[in-house]
Amino acid sequence: MKAVHFGAGNIGRGFIGLLLSQAGYEVTFLDVNENLVSHLKQKREYPVVLASDQRETIIVRNVTGINSATETEAAVQAVAEADIITTAVGVNILKFIAPTIAEGLKKRLSSGSPAPLHIIACENAIGGSTQLKEHVYGLLDEATRSKADSLVAFPDAAVDRIVPLQQHDNPLEVEVEPFYEWAVDTSQMIPGYTPIEGVHYVDRLEPYIERKLFTVNTGHCSAAYRGYLKGYELIQEAMDDQQIADELYGVLKETGAVMVAKHGFDAAEHEAYIQKIMERFRNPALKDEVTRIGRSPIRKLSPNDRLVSPALQAFDRGLSYDGLAKSMATALLFDVQEDPEAVQIQQTLNERGASETLTHFTGIPADHPVHQAAIKHYEQLKQAVK
Numbered sequence: 001m002k003a004v005h006f007g008a009g010n011i012g013r014g015f016i017g018l019l020l021s022q023a024g025y026e027v028t029f030l031d032v033n034e035n036l037v038s039h040l041k042q043k044r045e046y047p048v049v050l051a052s053d054q055r056e057t058i059i060v061r062n063v064t065g066i067n068s069a070t071e072t073e074a075a076v077q078a079v080a081e082a083d084i085i086t087t088a089v090g091v092n093i094l095k096f097i098a099p100t101i102a103e104g105l106k107k108r109l110s111s112g113s114p115a116p117l118h119i120i121a122c123e124n125a126i127g128g129s130t131q132l133k134e135h136v137y138g139l140l141d142e143a144t145r146s147k148a149d150s151l152v153a154f155p156d157a158a159v160d161r162i163v164p165l166q167q168h169d170n171p172l173e174v175e176v177e178p179f180y181e182w183a184v185d186t187s188q189m190i191p192g193y194t195p196i197e198g199v200h201y202v203d204r205l206e207p208y209i210e211r212k213l214f215t216v217n218t219g220h221c222s223a224a225y226r227g228y229l230k231g232y233e234l235i236q237e238a239m240d241d242q243q244i245a246d247e248l249y250g251v252l253k254e255t256g257a258v259m260v261a262k263h264g265f266d267a268a269e270h271e272a273y274i275q276k277i278m279e280r281f282r283n284p285a286l287k288d289e290v291t292r293i294g295r296s297p298i299r300k301l302s303p304n305d306r307l308v309s310p311a312l313q314a315f316d317r318g319l320s321y322d323g324l325a326k327s328m329a330t331a332l333l334f335d336v337q338e339d340p341e342a343v344q345i346q347q348t349l350n351e352r353g354a355s356e357t358l359t360h361f362t363g364i365p366a367d368h369p370v371h372q373a374a375i376k377h378y379e380q381l382k383q384a385v386k
């Protein structure tokens, strides 16, 4: 069985590639990073270290790489022959991998009797695979689209495993937290699919993706932005700061109230979920930088993402949103020169002021109470960091 995975980065190697390989797939990573690709081709295996007291090492075998920027024909052929395709490139990169997938599908679907195919985007986003499908379908002619409708499915997924930036002598080594969850929406799958061990198949993904994105990811960036403002380098340091930990818990109670009301999660079970996630952020065996966790603040402030969506849902239900509004304010103050999105926010703030900037990136109008709460926090924080 052949798996093609776009993105040989931290989640690609440390989570999705690992599970696919353990499930018996021969995994071909498609990436634009020549260093990673040439090492994959040469070594055909890499180590994944589970960050805990025991530091277990798993060797992932039966892997290789293709540089999808320079070896375009091989990349298209790999897509045409794949039994499953997955991605972990970043949701904003999906449009750039769509042409390779579209060309591969054209080739595959024009051959004799093509096998059904699932394409699963493993990104931190709601509807990642659906977004990828839109990019790919935009590149297909009517006849190919019609064949793809019955033979290719793009089930959405939620992926959860903390994998920090890596620095090892072996560029393929990756250190990950032991915990993982990969949920895939079966309602979007072709019947008769081969299940992958370790994947949690669910018939309604929305509760899972929202619970994950609005707890793990909302919480992580809320702590990271607050930690950045207080001068901490690592999330582990930020979590030791009682004020940050208390505020984080407040934010997670806000998103938790929305999740319990909307999806009917048991309140006590959700509280245990929050506590477990705060413990995962603290994991002393990992060194996770606040600048990684806060990366791409424009994406994180966008209307369907981890801050704005739960805040507006809380507002609509008459629930508290003040901690989330403060998280939005801290995202505006994430002034990291190496992060192009942070630089763009600072430029917009200088040119258009805080209120217009917030509306521009979040879509929340200036007269909305969530907007007003975020601006109030922004002004207070700005005074404090002066």
Ligand SMILES: NC(=O)C1=CN([C@@H]2O[C@H](COP(=O)(O)OP(=O)(O)OC[C@H]3O[C@@H](n4cnc5c(N)ncnc54)[C@H](O)[C@@H]3O)[C@@H](O)[C@H]2O)C=CC1
Pocket (backbone or CB within 6 Å): 006, 007, 008, 009, 010, 011, 012, 030, 031, 032, 033, 036, 068, 088, 089, 090, 091, 093, 096, 097, 122, 123, 124, 159, 160, 161, 162, 163, 164
């Ligand atoms: N790191 C983490 O803990 C988690 C990350 N995620 C999500 O997984 C995705 C990937 O994140 P990471 O692995 O952390 O990032 P990463 O930066 O380590 O990996 C991304 C990989 O994609 C490659 N890439 C970029 N453009 C490409 C293109 N056009 N074609 C092929 N490959 C391309 C990069 O070279 C890189 O190797 C993101 O959507 C992220 O939100 C989800 C859960 C956890």
Ligand SMILES: O=P(O)(O)OC[C@H]1O[C@](O)(CO)[C@@H](O)[C@@H]1O
Pocket (backbone or CB within 6 Å): 124, 159, 160, 161, 162, 163, 216, 217, 218, 220, 221, 292, 293, 294, 295, 296
């Ligand atoms: O990958 P993104 O969306 O920039 O956000 C980083 C997030 O991904 C994670 O690594 C895992 O979900 C979290 O640590 C963090 O919240």
